[in-house]
Amino acid sequence: MEIEEKLIIAKVMDKVKICRTKNKIVNTEFLTIYQKEIIQKELNKIKFKNYFFFGGYDEAEGESLIIYPDKLEKELVIKNLENIIKVIKITLPKELIGKYSHRDYLGSSMQARVK
Numbered sequence: 001m002e003i004e005e006k007l008i009i010a011k012v013m014d015k016v017k018i019c020r021t022k023n024k025i026v027n028t029e030f031l032t033i034y035q036k037e038i039i040q041k042e043l044n045k046i047k048f049k050n051y052f053f054f055g056g057y058d059e060a061e062g063e064s065l066i067i068y069p070d071k072l073e074k075e076l077v078i079k080n081l082e083n084i085i086k087v088i089k090i091t092l093p094k095e096l097i098g099k100y101s102h103r104d105y106l107g108s109s110m111q112a113r114v115k
Helices: 003-022 033-045 074-079 102-114
Strands: 026-031 051-054 063-067
Touching: 003 026, 003 033, 003 063, 026 033, 033 063, 051 074
Parallel strands: none
Antiparallel strands: 026 063, 051 063
């Protein structure tokens, strides 16, 4: 197993521990398809079931892992996603529509978060 895979698994297991000990919903940053595959294999191996991936819209490639405690049903967590993940809506003037891609916005918001 590569160091990157070990790091991904360690971060997720920390999230699982927080969920279990603090009895609260936790989520990861947005993950790549590769990261999601590693995580799913590990969670299946330990038979952990209280999770799902959510990307904000159907067919989203990047998704966040949502982990929830035993006391909650998955359907209840899904109904309350707006309290877990916040959405930013950007409205452009007509002359700028199509000039920027999702990556432009994501990159800008990630840089703003780091500062």
